[in-house]
Amino acid sequence: xIHFDNVTKVYANQNRPALDHVSVDVDKGxxxxxxxxxxxxxxxxxxxxxxxxxxxxxxxxxxxxxxARLSNFKIPHLRRRIGCVFQDFRLLPNKNVYENVAxxxxxxxxxxxxxxxxxxxxxxLVGLEGKAHRMPDELSGGEQQxxxxxxxxxxxxxxxxxxxxxxxxxxxxxxxIMKVLDRINRTGTTVVMATHDAAIVDSxxxxxxxxxxxxxxxxxxxxxxxxxx
Amino acid sequence: MRxxxxxxxVWIGLxxxxxxxxxxxxxxxxxxxxxxxxxxxxxxxxxxKDFWADKVEVSVFLCKKNDPFPQCKGSGGVxxxxxxxxxxxxxxxxxxxxVTVENAAEAYKNFRNQNANNxxxxxxxxxxxxxxxxxxxxxxxxxxxxxxxxxxxxPGVSNVVNQKELLEKFFGLLEKLRWxxxxxxxxxxxxxxxxxxxxxxxxxxxxxxxTGIMRLVGASNLYIQLPFxxxxxxxxxxxxxVAAVMLIISKVFLFDGVxxxxxxxxxxxxxxxxxxxxxxxxxxxxxCVLASFFTLRRHLRV
Numbered sequence: 001x002i003h004f005d006n007v008t009k010v011y012a013n014q015n016r017p018a019l020d021h022v023s024v025d026v027d028k029g030x031x032x033x034x035x036x037x038x039x040x041x042x043x044x045x046x047x048x049x050x051x052x053x054x055x056x057x058x059x060x061x062x063x064x065x066x067x068a069r070l071s072n073f074k075i076p077h078l079r080r081r082i083g084c085v086f087q088d089f090r091l092l093p094n095k096n097v098y099e100n101v102a103x104x105x106x107x108x109x110x111x112x113x114x115x116x117x118x119x120x121x122x123x124x125l126v127g128l129e130g131k132a133h134r135m136p137d138e139l140s141g142g143e144q145q146x147x148x149x150x151x152x153x154x155x156x157x158x159x160x161x162x163x164x165x166x167x168x169x170x171x172x173x174x175x176x177i178m179k180v181l182d183r184i185n186r187t188g189t190t191v192v193m194a195t196h197d198a199a200i201v202d203s204x205x206x207x208x209x210x211x212x213x214x215x216x217x218x219x220x221x222x223x224x225x226x227x228x229x
Numbered sequence: 230m231r232x233x234x235x236x237x238x239v240w241i242g243l244x245x246x247x248x249x250x251x252x253x254x255x256x257x258x259x260x261x262x263x264x265x266x267x268x269x270x271x272x273x274x275x276x277x278k279d280f281w282a283d284k285v286e287v288s289v290f291l292c293k294k295n296d297p298f299p300q301c302k303g304s305g306g307v308x309x310x311x312x313x314x315x316x317x318x319x320x321x322x323x324x325x326x327x328v329t330v331e332n333a334a335e336a337y338k339n340f341r342n343q344n345a346n347n348x349x350x351x352x353x354x355x356x357x358x359x360x361x362x363x364x365x366x367x368x369x370x371x372x373x374x375x376x377x378x379x380x381x382x383x384p385g386v387s388n389v390v391n392q393k394e395l396l397e398k399f400f401g402l403l404e405k406l407r408w409x410x411x412x413x414x415x416x417x418x419x420x421x422x423x424x425x426x427x428x429x430x431x432x433x434x435x436x437x438x439x440t441g442i443m444r445l446v447g448a449s450n451l452y453i454q455l456p457f458x459x460x461x462x463x464x465x466x467x468x469x470x471v472a473a474v475m476l477i478i479s480k481v482f483l484f485d486g487v488x489x490x491x492x493x494x495x496x497x498x499x500x501x502x503x504x505x506x507x508x509x510x511x512x513x514x515x516x517c518v519l520a521s522f523f524t525l526r527r528h529l530r531v
Binding site for chain 2: 050073075076077078079080081082083084090092103104106107108109151152155
């Protein structure tokens with residue numbers, strides 16, 4: 001599903017590569033934690049998957065497509081198959097829960113009838129039934145993140161990228177968020193989650209890929225956050 | 230493509246940047262109106278030139294009794310022989326098509342017609358005050374030089390007036406007007422470009438949250454950019470409409486007024502005005518679209 005082959009990314013005006021000859025494979029339906037300290041290249045990895053950045057060398061395949069050969073014109077179609085969740089939720093403050101989720105479908109031109117059908121389903125999936133008409137500022141951080149997950153998942157993407165989704169949320173609420181991510185993963189969606197949260201990684205017992213200074217230092221199935229070697 | 234979604238976005242954008250939008254509309258309106266005036270002067274000049282082409286003459290005024298012109302001092306007016314000689318000389322010239330004699334009575338009649346409402350002037354001027362003249366019609370109105378050379382200073386000639394020169398002065402004035410209108414129009418087009426650039430940039434900034442999410446969920450570039458371009462188009466169209474009104478007003482009050490004095494029957498036709506309006510309209514909208522597009526490329530990464 002995601003295939004990195006010897007990928008190096010150096011940002012302009014920086015000597016040290018953000019990713020240094022990284023090769024990794026994520027299969028369909030996998031749940032992968034991307035761990036490592038700040039600046040280790042986690043976010044760069046996610047941005048490369050979205051083709052928001054281009055690698056300096058190496059090949060990236062996402063959902064069977066070679067990103068180097070994907071024209072700019074087709075990037076939106078790639079992104080429709082990838083959902084994204086961020087630490088800061090990125091909801092539209094002037095739209096309610098339903099409208100925020102529907103927005104993701106409206107802007108890719110889905111018919112209204114389809115939107116009316118699927119949005120309530122997804123709102124229920126993330127555990128926000130009955131709150132569809134709340135505004136974001138009336139929701140807790142955890143609930144806002146659920147809205148963001150609903151928006152990321154509403155178009156049934158093949159891959160869900162989560163960049164520290166629990167970073168702004170207390171540990172108790174984080175468990176709920178992880179349950180939703182797990183539920184999404186069980187529908188067959190590949191989930192890649194970058195995180196600092198050791199407790200969550202340890203409790204989930206999923207594959208862990210650890211980055212340090214742009215290099216993969218550990219790739220372990222059913223791993224934990226801390227040093228296991 | 231969901232039209233109502235695009236239009237609600239456009240409406241929000243225009244309202245949020247109301248002052249900038251008004252600035253764009255005003256600039257486009259004035260710029261396009263000036264461009265239109267330039268085009269209208271253009272076609273007015275050519276229709277006036279057509280009108281005058283077969284009417285311009287060189288008038289050779291002859292001395293009358295007690296003529297104040299220095300050439301005529303003491304001559305006691307032109308005599309019949311001098312007049313006939315002059316006529317024969319001019320007629321013999323290859324550039325000349327026709328020579329007619331306008332005697333004092335005819336001149337007086339024409340004078341009365343031209344100044345029908347000026348009673349003071351009419352009561353002051355008598356038939357005797359009007360000079361006789363030879364009206365020289367040229368084959369090519371441009372080739373007046375030799376004719377004027379030949380008759381200027383000849384005995385019995387008080388003054389030579391080339392109507393073409395008079396007209397040329399007037400056309401020169403019109404052309405200056407046209408060029409200044411065009412220059413100001415070009416400057417305003419430039420200003421419009423910058424203004425729209427700014428408006429779009431503000432608009433893109435105030436909506437960066439939305440566009441960020443649109444990018445993320447895979448909205449096509451067209452879908453993301455169209456609301457911004459449409460804002461430009463609508464501002465351009467509104468400016469064009471205001472410009473059209475200004476052009477119609479200037480046709481009715483300015484052009485029709487001016488041409489009445491100078492050349493009847495060379496009125497600017499409504500078809501010309503309509504085509505000028507459509508040209509400026511298209512041009513205005515085009516500028517807005519281009520300006521939006523260029524700014525978007527810089528400020529809305531996709």
